[in-house]
Amino acid sequence: xxxxxxxxxxxxxxxxxxxxxxxxxxxxxxxxxxxxxxxxxxxxxxxxxxxxxxxxxxxxxxxxxxxxxxxxxxxxxxxxxxxxxxxxxxxxxxxxxxxxxxxxxxxxxxxxxxxxxxxxxxxxxxxxxxxxxxxxxxxxxxxxxxxxxxxxxxxxxxxxxxxxxxx
Amino acid sequence: xxxxxxxxxxxxxxxxxxxxxxxxxxxxxxxxxxxxxxxxxxxxxxxxxxxxxxxxxxxxxxxxxxxxxxxxxxxxxxxxxxxxxxxxxxxxxxxxxxxxxxxxxxxxxxxxxxxxxxxxxxxxxxxxxxxxxxxxxxxxxxxxxxxxxxxxxxxxxxxxxxxxxxxxxxxxxxxxx
Numbered sequence: 101x102x103x104x105x106x107x108x109x110x111x112x113x114x115x116x117x118x119x120x121x122x123x124x125x126x127x128x129x130x131x132x133x134x135x136x137x138x139x140x141x142x143x144x145x146x147x148x149x150x151x152x153x154x155x156x157x158x159x160x161x162x163x164x165x166x167x168x169x170x171x172x173x174x175x176x177x178x179x180x181x182x183x184x185x186x187x188x189x190x191x192x193x194x195x196x197x198x199x200x201x202x203x204x205x206x207x208x209x210x211x212x213x214x215x216x217x218x219x220x221x222x223x224x225x226x227x228x229x230x231x232x233x234x235x236x237x238x239x240x241x242x243x244x245x246x247x248x249x250x251x252x253x254x255x256x257x258x259x260x261x262x263x264x265x266x267x
Numbered sequence: 268x269x270x271x272x273x274x275x276x277x278x279x280x281x282x283x284x285x286x287x288x289x290x291x292x293x294x295x296x297x298x299x300x301x302x303x304x305x306x307x308x309x310x311x312x313x314x315x316x317x318x319x320x321x322x323x324x325x326x327x328x329x330x331x332x333x334x335x336x337x338x339x340x341x342x343x344x345x346x347x348x349x350x351x352x353x354x355x356x357x358x359x360x361x362x363x364x365x366x367x368x369x370x371x372x373x374x375x376x377x378x379x380x381x382x383x384x385x386x387x388x389x390x391x392x393x394x395x396x397x398x399x400x401x402x403x404x405x406x407x408x409x410x411x412x413x414x415x416x417x418x419x420x421x422x423x424x425x426x427x428x429x430x431x432x433x434x435x436x437x438x439x440x441x442x443x444x
Binding site: 155156158167168169172173176195196197198199200201 | 295298300301302366392396397398399400401402
């Protein structure tokens with residue numbers, strides 16, 4: 101995905117005379133080409149800006165956002181990556197300033213347990229309901245034998261008898 | 268058992284409705300601040316009026332408001348008279364001139380009045396970044412120990428002052444004395 105973005109932005113850049121290039125233009129801001137000393141850092145950079153949330157333009161991640169603050173945050177991430185900081189260190193640094201709000205993937209902590217584990221609980225609950233339904237349907241089929249009238253019973257016996265006679 | 272089970276969807280729906288109803292009252296731009304209860308971040312930045320370097324020492328021991336503003340910020344225009352009024356009432360306000368040019372900023376203070384004790388020039392937004400500033404205006408209440416006690420994102424007007432700041436401010440002042 102990250103590589104695709106770079107390729108797309110290169111293609112776009114190629115079609116526009118560089119003299120007209122305006123770095124403030126909304127079109128460019130999200131597809132900016134970021135230079136890294138190692139390709140592995142670029143992968144991590146795109147990973148990070150995908151899963152970190154812009155504190156200003158809410159419901160956008162840093163990659164999609166053109167807000168000045170997310171440009172600052174992206175520049176900071178880039179600097180910290182070049183400084184050999186781990187992803188964890190970078191996230192902690194940003195969270196200590198912008199709170200956990202910016203994590204699209206929240207940490208597993210006491211106050212996020214419900215968020216993380218409730219879906220598993222709901223699946224379990226659903227499975228329970230289905231299982232109970234299923235077993236109660238089965239018992240009701242076995243329990244309520246169809247009641248035949250005397251007439252029907254006689255006819256059934258007759259059919260069964262005649263079946264024995266002609267194998 | 269079956270009769271009770273029939274009510275389960277209703278209970279689920281009611282629970283969901285309660286959560287959604289509560290969500291209606293929430294302002295999504297009001298973020299939890301990571302810095303409330305933390306020390307004001309250390310900095311060393313120039314002053315707007317003279318070229319001296321400012322640091323947290325310059326407002327240590329005082330209960331102050333730190334107001335993030337810029338000339339490019341439209342809402343700051345609306346907020347400015349309120350800051351003038353607060354300064355007139357004796358509230359100590361420190362300006363953080365955020366990602367701005369010094370010359371228009373000085374002109375702004377000349378035109379609209381200067382409610383600030385002094386202004387920190389944060390042209391790169393580095394102090395703003397350490398504060399978790401997402402834009403201007405923002406206002407921080409800092410106590411005499413240099414701890415951030417409250418943060419307001421957006422315009423500080425009379426209603427916000429009465430609701431969020433006044434009581435906290437008076438309490439900090441009385442603690443300080």
